[in-house]
Amino acid sequence: MLLIRCPYCEEERPELEFRNAGEAHIARPTNIAAESDDDFEKFFFIRANPKGVIYERWRHIHGCARFFNAVRDTVTDRFVMTYKAGEPKPAKLPGASK
Amino acid sequence: MAKAAAKTKAAAVSASVERRPALAGRTLSASGVKVEVLPPAERISLRAPQASLAALSKALGLTLPTKPKTSATKDGRTALWLGPDEWMIIDEARKDPLADCAKVTVLHSAVGISHRNVAISVVGPAAAATVNSGCPQDLSLEAFPVGAASRTILGKSEIVLLRSAADAFRVECWRSFSDYVFTLLSEAAGDAAN
Numbered sequence: 561m562l563l564i565r566c567p568y569c570e571e572e573r574p575e576l577e578f579r580n581a582g583e584a585h586i587a588r589p590t591n592i593a594a595e596s597d598d599d600f601e602k603f604f605f606i607r608a609n610p611k612g613v614i615y616e617r618w619r620h621i622h623g624c625a626r627f628f629n630a631v632r633d634t635v636t637d638r639f640v641m642t643y644k645a646g647e648p649k650p651a652k653l654p655g656a657s658k
Numbered sequence: 659m660a661k662a663a664a665k666t667k668a669a670a671v672s673a674s675v676e677r678r679p680a681l682a683g684r685t686l687s688a689s690g691v692k693v694e695v696l697p698p699a700e701r702i703s704l705r706a707p708q709a710s711l712a713a714l715s716k717a718l719g720l721t722l723p724t725k726p727k728t729s730a731t732k733d734g735r736t737a738l739w740l741g742p743d744e745w746m747i748i749d750e751a752r753k754d755p756l757a758d759c760a761k762v763t764v765l766h767s768a769v770g771i772s773h774r775n776v777a778i779s780v781v782g783p784a785a786a787a788t789v790n791s792g793c794p795q796d797l798s799l800e801a802f803p804v805g806a807a808s809r810t811i812l813g814k815s816e817i818v819l820l821r822s823a824a825d826a827f828r829v830e831c832w833r834s835f836s837d838y839v840f841t842l843l844s845e846a847a848g849d850a851a852n
Contacts, residue, residue, distance in 0.1 A: 561794060568726065568741065568742050569726040569727065569808075570726050571726070571727070573795065574794035574795060576794050576811055577794070577810060577811060622809060622810055622811045622816050623741075623808065623809055623810065624726070624740065624741035624742065624744070624809070625740070625741050625744070625809070626741060626742065
């Protein structure tokens with residue numbers, strides 16, 4: 561079983577307590593009514609879906625119930641790091657070679 | 659005429675209906691662990707920002723814990739940390755914590771959930787093994803010491819788990835899930851004993 565570190569509970573918890581909540585750092589348009597259909601489609605439907613490192617929202621639903629962000633490798637399913645919701649995208653990942 | 663009589667009879671029957679708590683009196687003893695339903699208690703769900711904690715702690719008569727996975731107990735009343743701004747208060751001394759919170763004027767949200775939950779006690783040397791049969795958390799004394807409390811899952815059901823002693827757990831679940839939770843714990847108790 562995967563252990564995922566919850567930044568609010570400050571410890572690793574079993575994956576069964578968590579739910580994935582889609583890609584992170586998607587900014588909602590400030591004036592959504594003025595969006596063109598193409599821009600709205602990009603914001604609403606189009607996701608990066610990379611092979612490799614992905615930034616995701618996760619929710620510790622059967623724990624503290626908080627949303628947080630996680631960096632995960634989609635190839636190995638390894639969690640690189642997790643950080644609280646609202647915090648900026650980390651500039652450098654721990655263990656990154658570059 | 660017969661209809662009217664039936665109606666009166668039905669009314670008379672419902673007037674004398676007794677309230678039966680979920681799982682009332684269910685208990686199971688296996689070698690090394692005992693699973694039983696705890697008596698009803700007063701419970702509230704409390705949400706409050708950091709600034710309100712001092713006033714709420716004073717009104718409730720215990721210090722609300724701010725560290726993850728901890729609880730505080732005083733005079734039969736327990737406050738369990740569930741999230742950064744969320745607590746569950748359980749009062750087994752039949753004193754209403756909702757009334758205590760109602761006197762507080764600082765920002766907070768207190769909701770009575772006494773009847774939403776059913777509590778099951780799991781006691782004995784095999785208690786941790788019994789709970790672990792459905793709960794994936796590390797329940798060793800180092801990771802989950804006495805007084806530790808957490809919302810987690812047991813099988814398919816969400817529970818709130820409190821370690822009240824080294825060999826005793828309090829499992830709080832929603833009453834509609836209580837039959838499932840009790841049955842799962844009963845089955846697990848038999849396995850854990852072996």
